[in-house]
Amino acid sequence: MIEVIFSLDYEIYGDATGSLRQLILEPTESLMNLFQKWHYPLVVFVEVAELERIYQEKSDQDIEVVFNQIQELNRQGHEIALHLHPQWSGAKYQNGRWEVDLSEYNLCSLPEERIREIVSDGIKFLRFILGKSNYVPISFRAGNWLFQPTQPAARILCEYGIKIDSSVFKGGRFKIYGVDYRKASRNGFFWRFWEDVAEDDSQGQMIEIPIYTTLVPFWEMISKKRLEIEKKGQEEGKKAGLFSKLKNHLGLKYPKKLDFCRLTKTEIDEMLKEIWAVDRKSPSVLKPIVAIGHTKDLKDIDTADYFLSVLKESGLKVTTFRSIYGELISD
Numbered sequence: 001m002i003e004v005i006f007s008l009d010y011e012i013y014g015d016a017t018g019s020l021r022q023l024i025l026e027p028t029e030s031l032m033n034l035f036q037k038w039h040y041p042l043v044v045f046v047e048v049a050e051l052e053r054i055y056q057e058k059s060d061q062d063i064e065v066v067f068n069q070i071q072e073l074n075r076q077g078h079e080i081a082l083h084l085h086p087q088w089s090g091a092k093y094q095n096g097r098w099e100v101d102l103s104e105y106n107l108c109s110l111p112e113e114r115i116r117e118i119v120s121d122g123i124k125f126l127r128f129i130l131g132k133s134n135y136v137p138i139s140f141r142a143g144n145w146l147f148q149p150t151q152p153a154a155r156i157l158c159e160y161g162i163k164i165d166s167s168v169f170k171g172g173r174f175k176i177y178g179v180d181y182r183k184a185s186r187n188g189f190f191w192r193f194w195e196d197v198a199e200d201d202s203q204g205q206m207i208e209i210p211i212y213t214t215l216v217p218f219w220e221m222i223s224k225k226r227l228e229i230e231k232k233g234q235e236e237g238k239k240a241g242l243f244s245k246l247k248n249h250l251g252l253k254y255p256k257k258l259d260f261c262r263l264t265k266t267e268i269d270e271m272l273k274e275i276w277a278v279d280r281k282s283p284s285v286l287k288p289i290v291a292i293g294h295t296k297d298l299k300d301i302d303t304a305d306y307f308l309s310v311l312k313e314s315g316l317k318v319t320t321f322r323s324i325y326g327e328l329i330s331d
Contacts, residue, residue, distance in 0.1 A: 003287070004319070011295065020066050024295045041319065043320050045083035048126050140166075145169060207328055
């Protein structure tokens with residue numbers, strides 16, 4: 001039994017380049033219209049650390065429009081989730097340019113007090129944006145997908161009401177940050193965790209629903225569409241490119257994510273065929289499938305439209321983390 005979750009990272013570039021209008025507002029508006037057309041929900045991972053600093057420094061005149069868009073997403077029934085790039089928390093704005101604090105790149109490697117401060121500030125600001133003083137996001141995604149070492153970050157998130165994480169992608173590895181998700185490949189489509197997000201722990205207090213991936217030779221990642229997205233990023237000031245990401249991963253095979261912004265229609269078909277083949281072997285087993293996208297990567301709305309049309313034709317359910325949580329804990 002497959003249930004698909006479309007997750008959207010709502011952010012500008014992690015090195016602080018790019019405008020809110022081009023990288024967030026306009027692509028999100030296109031996606032809102034598209035998902036409304038198909039009557040499907042989104043999970044929007046709002047990167048609140050960057051939005052808070054932009055708001056405090058008034059560095060982008062569209063920040064209030066961004067807040068209005070997030071409120072509208074919430075009114076339309078899309079799930080508003082917590083996303084944090086901690087390098088933004090101590091970012092400085094001088095002479096019209098941002099300088100992020102790369103010493104805080106991995107939230108999980110920071111001292112416990114600092115983790116708590118960043119998480120607390122993030123949830124408070126999300127409540128401020130929504131105008132809901134008691135809002136509790138149920139799901140979280142770590143900035144840069146870095147959720148190791150998992151403790152004490154998981155405990156702190158749990159204390160604030162977070163029940164689901166979706167940072168892991170099976171086969172993922174960031175050696176320079178000490179992050180290794182390869183052992184998660186032996187887990188199912190979701191699992192409980194506590195000490196290590198990549199390890200199944202039946203007594204764990206949080207649930208991991210990983211971003212769906214398939215392992216491919218690294219050269220399959222060098223597609224025309226991906227190169228065009230990276231080129232556009234370079235033009236807008238983004239520093240890191242596709243090849244630096246491949247180098248950072250350090251492996252002959254690379255985990256290709258089910259990315260509705262970066263995949264081609266052919267790649268989507270191939271990955272869906274793989275998912276359906278697995279489902280036929282155990283049709284009664286719940287299989288949440290997380291697709292990912294980034295506002296800053298949306299250059300081809302037609303492919304996302306095609307993805308949703310295939311799901312509609314197949315009769316597959318599209319859901320959110322909040323909606324599926326009850327099924328997960330009873331499964």
